Amino acid sequence: MVRGQELVYNTNATAMQMANEIFGDGVTVVSATYTGDSRSSAIYSRGDNLSPDATPSDTGVILSTGLAADFTNRTGNANQNAGTSTNTSGPNNDPNFNALAGTSTFDASFLTVNFIPQGDTLTMQFVFASEEYPEFVNSVFQDVVGVWVNGQPVQLSVGDGTVDPSSINTTNNQNLFVDNTGSNFNTEMDGFTVTLTLKAQVIPGQVNTIKIGIADVSDSNFDSSLLIAGGSMQTAFIASDDSVTLAPGASKTIDVLGNDTAANPATLTITHINGQAVGAGSTVTLSTGQQITLNADGTFTILGDADTETVSFTYTAVANGISDTAFVTINQVPCFVRGTRIETPGGEVAVEALAVGDLVNTLDDGPRPVRWVGRRRVAAEGRFAPVRIREGALGVRRDLWVSPQQVDYFHLLFDNHQVIRAEGLETESFLPGPQIQSMFEAEVLEELVALFPELDPATGQGYGAASRPTLRGFEAGVLSARLS
Known part of the structure; x- marks a missing residue:
């Protein structure tokens, strides 16, 4: 006090x-x-x-x-x-x-x-x-x-x-x-x-x-x-917003200064992360659990936590003695761990056994062919331990592990965004969004664009809409409060 x-x-x-x-x-x-x-x-x-x-x-x-x-x-x-x-x-x-x-x-x-x-x-x-x-x-x-x-x-x-x-x-x-x-x-x-x-x-x-x-x-x-x-309403230096998509527990390095603009040539220096003064090597832990490290070259290394969520933080940079602030949005997307059983016309199949062309039951369109399977591996330690939905909870027939770390995890992509069943629980397929360029490596983006030529990796536009209304953070908060 x-x-x-x-x-x-x-x-x-x-x-x-x-x-x-x-x-x-x-x-x-x-x-x-x-x-x-x-x-x-x-x-x-x-x-x-x-x-x-x-x-x-x-x-x-x-x-x-x-x-x-x-x-x-x-x-x-x-x-x-x-x-x-x-x-x-x-x-x-x-x-x-x-x-x-x-x-x-x-x-x-x-x-x-x-x-x-x-x-x-x-x-x-x-x-x-x-x-x-x-x-x-x-x-x-x-x-x-x-x-x-x-x-x-x-x-x-x-x-x-x-x-x-x-x-x-x-x-x-x-x-x-x-x-x-x-x-x-x-x-x-x-x-x-x-x-x-x-x-x-x-x-x-x-x-x-x-x-x-x-x-x-x-x-x-x-x-x-x-x-x-004081002096902040200006046009000489503009810090622009950035976004990054991660699997829960994964890390990503992003250049937030790359899209910032100064009217006169200048060296851009980050001075604050979410209101906290920082220098090269400083790490700020957000209240939502993510860790933001300022690297010597002015980039951020973002380490996600174990949650599936979308959160934002701010950074402040200075150019020619002029400061500005921008937002960085972190999207932590869900995925399936090795061994998760996906419902297909022939019964439940482990997600790692699914291949392009295999049919998967969808809630809206019946059996639909898989168009792309994404696979990555991340570390699983401490607070990044696996997330378990226990048998019987939410209708799951056996324990469902979602987005754990230090195991293989998978994304399933169809011609359209679909509601599918994993271990009997209704969940969603991968939905390309405006952050896929920051989420995947160049060769993965090339593969996705080859499959979906209208997909713009810079904006995520061209794939199609979500199969259900997507709630914004405040809407989800209101719904959660009403249901609790």
């Missing part, structure tokens, strides 16, 4: 002063207006010294649904109140925020800025913090961050696209969330995100408009804050 220390707040900052604080290289601010309670906005400073984990930068702008200065306390514990609330004079039922939230909104606080960018992509870095955590994560009280560029909403590139307590918490996008109910960090807010990023397409050389802010949803209680990093 840490003690409260007040950030330095300039609540008298004008709209132009706030705009010039958050806009950086490659952008010229033309004009700015602020809408909201005068106490709900401020330029903050000394973030690196007083609240380095909860602020995205040393200085920046804070917009709040309550009082901006309530983000930190002057004395006592850092987090003293589970429900800090101020009903401000900020506008209620702003049309943009209502449309974003799908219901009534209150106490809005936002900046509207006209600017001229040099590049065609505008990036920004920010932290969302809220007193709605953890009590109202699954409720209608979803205080929300809103960003519109030239009238169009800008979405987060992970999760369901929104920035609110339901999309980033201990269940959904948990690597991006920090729990502060134990007052371990210097902020009054009960929870906050790691430094996140939004990217928006803009028109270079012309006046563009951005509206950015925050609003209470469904009522005026329990305040939330948006902290925008």
Whole structure:
């Protein structure tokens, strides 16, 4: 439990002063207006010294649904109140925020800025913090961050696209969330995100408009804050998102800097992984279990855990003194271990005995021929021990081992995505997706493209749709909560 220390707040900052604080290289601010309670906005400073984990930068702008200065306390514990609330004079039922939230909104606080960018992509870095955590994560009280560029909403590139307590918490996008109910960090807010990023397409050389802010949803209680990093809204250096697909327990080295772009030639250096400062050789273990190691050449080696899941984390890089943040998404896909029996017209057959052309029973289309069998071997130790679904559980007729390590595992591919049966349990065939290029070696990709000429290994497009609706992380969380 840490003690409260007040950030330095300039609540008298004008709209132009706030705009010039958050806009950086490659952008010229033309004009700015602020809408909201005068106490709900401020330029903050000394973030690196007083609240380095909860602020995205040393200085920046804070917009709040309550009082901006309530983000930190002057004395006592850092987090003293589970429900800090101020009903401000900020506008209620702003049309943009209502449309974003799908219901009534209150106490809005936002900046509207006209600017001229040099590049065609505008990036920004920010932290969302809220007193709605953890009590109202699954409720209608979803205080929300809103960003519109030239009238169009800008979405987060992970999760369901929104920035609110339901999309980033201990269940959904948990690597991006920090729990502060134990007052371990210097902020009054009960929870906050790691430094996140939004990217928006803009028109270079012309006046563009951005509206950015925050609003209470469904009522005026329990305040939330948006902290925008100073100088982070820029077009000079853009870190782009990456993704990688792994078998559970496998490892992969990826070059996340390869698609990052700088307006001027520069050496790109990674400084943070998921908000933690790193150097060459540093390893960060995500809350979901994956280990991320920064190599000397700027690549990441990602070691998966034993779960089948899709998770994301962030990295921050610097070029010419300009920083930006991007997301990396890890897809850990299921597969079958040697000995798993697959249902065929002639009875159950061990997966390793199946060959291209063999018929397998599918739930929707009856017997269908196998078009491709993928096989790999990974290590099986400690927390990467085999995953067992015991006999009788979920209808399995004998123990089913799924995605274990240090054994052979197999992918089965058909003309279409299929539901098949393994040890009597309904499961799925392999579904090529947008990450196959990072999942397989070049010769395997060539084989797949030869079998499916319309398949684009860079995007995963061209194979066909999933046989069933694919739930996003937040949807799976809601379904799991309802079933439990």
